[in-house]
Every structure is written in structure tokens, then in C-alpha cells.
Amino acid sequence: MRGDAAEAKVKALAQDHIQRDYEIQSLKNKLQRAEGDLEKAEDRITQTKSALDEGESTKTVGEGLMRKISLLESELDNAERNLRETTDK
16 A cells, blocks of 8 residues: 555656656747747847948938038029129129
8 A cells, every 4th residue: 555655656756757848848949939039139129220320321421412412502503693793794
């Protein structure tokens, strides 16, 4: 009787051990997927930051070009005015 109880306890412990092994494997798989998702998210963040930096650079260049255009338009207006004044005289 005592041996039967010990044997039943050993079987229960073995079953518990098997169940915990399955849980550990499941958690390892979840961790692997989470690490993969984290890596993808970090890549997207890096790409987004790079695109943002490039966008800021493009914006700065664009603003500089707009200032140059404005200055050139102003110079053109002055040149046209000078031409009209010269031809009117």
C-alpha cells in the first residue's frame, strides 16, 4: 500500500514534469516570436528615423531653394524695372 502511494506520487510528479516541459517550450516559442517582433519594430523605428532625418534635410534644402527663388524673383523685378526706366528715357 505504501509502495502504491509512492508509485502514484512518482507518476503524478512525472506527469507534472512533462506538463512543465511543455509550458517551458511554449514560453520559449513565445519569447522567440516576441524577440522577432521586437527586432522588426526596431528596424521600422530605424527606418522611420532615417526617413525623418532625410525629410528634415529635404525640408531644409527646399526652404533654402525657396529663399533663393524669392531673391531671384526680386532681382528680376528690379532688372525689369531698370529696363523699363532705361527704355522710357
